[in-house]
Amino acid sequence: MAEITSHINNPGYSDKSTPPELRKKVRLSETIIHGFLFLFGSISILTTLAIIYELLKESWLFFREVSLLDFFTGIKWQPQIGEFSVWPLVNATLMTSLIAMIFALPIGLMIAVYLSEYATPRFRSTLKPVLEVLAGIPTVVYGYFALTFMTPLLRLIFGAQVVQIYNTASAGIVIGILILPLVTSMTEDALSAVPRSLREGAYALGATRLETAIRVVLPAAISGIAAAFILAVSRAIGETMIVSIAAGAGPNFTFNPFNPAETMTGYMVRISGGDLSYDSIDYNSIFAIGLLLFVLTLGLNIISQQIVRRFREVYE
Amino acid sequence: MNTIQKELVGSVNSNEFDYRTEARHRAGKFWLNIFRLSTLIGILALFALLYNIVNDAFGYVALEYKVNPASLTSTGAPLETLEKADLAAIIEAKVSAGLLRQLTRDRPLTDYSKPQLLDIIEENILKPGVKETWPLFTSLFQSSRVINEAQANYPEAYLEFRSWLSWEFIVSPQDSDPIVAGIRTAILGTLAIISIVLVTAFPVGVGAAIYLEEYADTRKWHNRAIETNINNLAGVPSIIYGIVGLAVFVRALEPLTSGAIFGALDGNTTANGRTILAAGLTLTLLILPVIIINAREAIKAVPNSLREAAYAIGATKWQTIWFHVLPNALPGILTGTIIAISRAIGETAPLVVIGASTYITFDPENLFSKFTALPIQVYQWTTRPQDVWRSLAAASIIVLLILLLSLNGLAIYLRNRYSRRNW
């Protein structure tokens, strides 16, 4: 080896110093801009810190008055008599979310299968913008819809004695309609991401369209669909305007979907929208409930993101 | 089963397989119909939503005068037949002194036109009140029933086909009388809040996107943290932003958001922090993640060859970004921003929490005014017990939706106009 290198005209390392015009310059403007951009990027971190700080601080004040045990056990939320069990609110949230899921998940899934496996490209390209429009309608409009259309409809079907004016069923169904576009378009994306070759493989074995869709494409997209479903649950839990308009005011521990019951978000709006004095137990309580809501939705969102990430790795 | 299939089945493997092809196709048809039905339900839900809104925004109303018009004239003759002077005399006789002063401040009553005088009489003396409203489709297709009902139940009332959505409705301030109440205050409030959101969220959002796409080294933990954090913030329920905005902007930063440190305290700013500024900043935080995520996508779509071309002629990093990357990413950034803004316009929960007081009849004057906004107005009117307010809610929803649809249309136009360029 050494012999070979010696035959090559090796110039060795240069010891000439860099002339001034080639030297690195401190470009002040570039540095300042970089700094500013970093600052903008970190505003999101500050936001998160502010959220967490405020939720924890006020919750801390709340839990000095109310024990965690009372908060998570018992069945009454009646601040007047010092009862602070979160279950009536959580129960109402679960009721509305569950009803929403029962409506939105199967229908959303089936629309997605129809769009991705059956519909003509033209129909698909017409319906997708419609879904986008639906997804862009403010939730307060859906709340209006729940109170002025869905509730009267339910009362017509099940009888006005059975169905109260404010009830979780109406709110739940309309939350279902609200998240339907989300479920549909995320599920459709997951189904469309399944490579065509898999479908062809199934067809070449003599599978029908349904068998291909349900037994090959759907399982292949299952993690994407799961991610969509979890995100939908998180949206339903955090949904506020529909429940505060249509589900009723006042905590009520009930499993009857036709009775009024206040959800966590509904409670937060009612308390904070009224005459509110800071440092009262009411004020602190909305942060304690907010913290619970934050943890729930954040947890669901993180799970959904993890699933999506793993799903991507399979095909890339 | 046709002959071809039978013969072929006989020729292959019929002892090993039980193909049941027809049953499988029947199952396929059955499910296809279920899928179609689901799609139909989805579309029907959208139509029901729109139908319901339109149905409530127009239709017959039964109105009853507080004062019988016939009692205003000695002869009982209809007001329309009277002379201007007689009408002016009625006004002078019946309205309060204060209102009369206000009306005659610029010009004497005789200078008003006759229709204007009639309007003044109707609004201030007769004061029609709504007895009942009927939805549009009932009004159209069962008008005789409506007329009979109105005559039977409200013999004193007169029936009028009313479009709750009107120019008057848009330019009138809020009022406790549904006949004259409008959404001027709410529209101005929404516009003011959105302007704040625009001037704060757009530069910060785009800046953050540039940082993450062009500068951030994703191997460093803090950059990854920023990235994960933004994705998670996008999923936080808006009500959480509402209460945190309440704690931070309304309460902790009250001197700033109430305008106290600027000495801006005047009649309308007893808002103790529940101001347009606080609302705008809260919504900024809410939609910042959306803007950042969309802007990053747009910046990512600018091909690297463009950056390399700029670097190769000696441009600095910022020059490359400012003169080449940003101009090319701009349509995408704008589209994303418009979509984020339209989300901010519709956000209700945080505004209800921040705004709290919602009965506001005066226009916002500055950043430190109390406010109401379109979605708040919809919420307010929807939750009132009397049916007549639902019609106002429906009319405001139409205004809100038209605003949002035109913004979305603009976004789609931008996307289509600039996405045709091929790299």
Next chain:
Amino acid sequence: MTSNGHLTNGQYAIEVKDLNIYYGDFRAIKNVSLAIRSNQITAIIGPSGCGKSTMLRSFNRMNELVPNSHIEGQVTFHGYDIYANDVDPVEIRRRIGMVFQRPNPFPKNIYDNVAWGAKINGYKRDLDDLVEQSLRQAALWDEVKDKLHQNALSLSGGQQQRLCIARTIAVKPEIILMDEPASALDPIATLRIEELMRELSRNYTIIVVTHNMQQAARVSDDTAFFNMDEDRAGYLVETGPTSEIFTNPKDKRTEDYITGRFG
């Protein structure tokens, strides 16, 4: 049908008459007539883009999965027009199976990959036996018998392709279409696939599209040479026993292609 009666004596598995295939306005295949002999390996060769795959896919109506495609002319199987209005493509495809250019196992375990097609087609006997038998025929059994419940995507490309062949065999088709089955594989895996094709040709009619002429010469009994005209429409130049096509082509274009002067 009667006009084709003399051809349905089992000598030919598939016959093509004046076939044109369109994607929208674009004509991909122009006026092709061709007969495929039963229990032989027929190779379809030609320059890339000449419609070889399109041709192959027309034999089991896979081309209809492409939106806007339609055909003119006739493709017959046992003398029956497979494009007749009352023919069910599902019935056709399970009789005429297909192996694709890139291995496309389902994201399931190895066992289910093989068993799935048989299951949906209502296999009446022991599935375990069928899976083993199919994997053995595909020369994959020894490599996977201990890990039948592992995900099929964990196999190597060559193994995946043999799995796809096993999956096809498991529904017991008469004909197996192979669309460049070895093009995504390394030379050793390619060799195994070729050996497998020879093995399978005792029981099945095989039609294979390839752009590899050595492969066509090595494995096939018959060869059909396709070319494309100035409109990029593919047409059949000549067909015949492989030995003749490669040693004594009748057409100048075939000779040029085989000797490597174009394509």
